[in-house]
Amino acid sequence: MFGIKKGVTALLKKSHPEIEITHCLAHRIELAVKSAVKQVSNKLYDRAMTLRLGLYYFYKKSSKQKKQLVRTLKICKLPCVLQMRVGGTRWVPHTIAALNAFFRSYQAIVMQLENASHENPKAEGLSKMAQDMNIITYLMVLKTVTFQKVDSP
Structure with a gap:
């Protein structure tokens, strides 16, 4: 969904450049946990x-x-x-x-x-x-x- 060219976020940004798009809080926590586990x-x-x-x-x-x-x-x-x-x-x-x-x-x-x-x-x-x-x-x-x-x- 975060595809740079054809993802939903890219399409929304084209029509509404003021939109700030981020991962949801739960997904960001999961990404942080995975990154921390891999760093060890x-x-x-x-x-x-x-x-x-x-x-x-x-x-x-x-x-x-x-x-x-x-x-x-x-x-x-x-x-x-x-x-x-x-x-x-x-x-x-x-x-x-x-x-x-x-x-x-x-x-x-x-x-x-x-x-x-x-x-x-x-x-x-x-x-x-x-x-x-x-x-x-x-x-x-x-x-x-x-x-x-x-x-x-």
């Missing part, structure tokens, strides 16, 4: 997002892998929480939901990926990333520190 460790952020996106598409595009994950969740007696979309227009809530789903089913995800890694190189790569303690620690800190609900006094 951009490389680690990129690796963590690669893992989360990889898991999302790995299970979304393969019904076989998804079924195996559901079976593994049942065997581990874990709640059946599948990987959720990572990004979106509401970045913070999507991130919170995706991290919660990831950590609730972490044990089953790793087991299923290791099982699938014998015949699937993508699963092998995701398994290694899912067991990288630098990435997991980063995601835990991201979940715990950045997105905790703040109680008002």
Whole structure:
């Protein structure tokens, strides 16, 4: 919508040059949070997002892998929480939901990926990333520190 040439804001500016256009407050807060999270460790952020996106598409595009994950969740007696979309227009809530789903089913995800890694190189790569303690620690800190609900006094 903020396109420089053909976005809604550009079209409005042509007919009414006095208009000042900004992102809504909620969107500006989300952009600030995302920018702050990336500034702490951009490389680690990129690796963590690669893992989360990889898991999302790995299970979304393969019904076989998804079924195996559901079976593994049942065997581990874990709640059946599948990987959720990572990004979106509401970045913070999507991130919170995706991290919660990831950590609730972490044990089953790793087991299923290791099982699938014998015949699937993508699963092998995701398994290694899912067991990288630098990435997991980063995601835990991201979940715990950045997105905790703040109680008002």
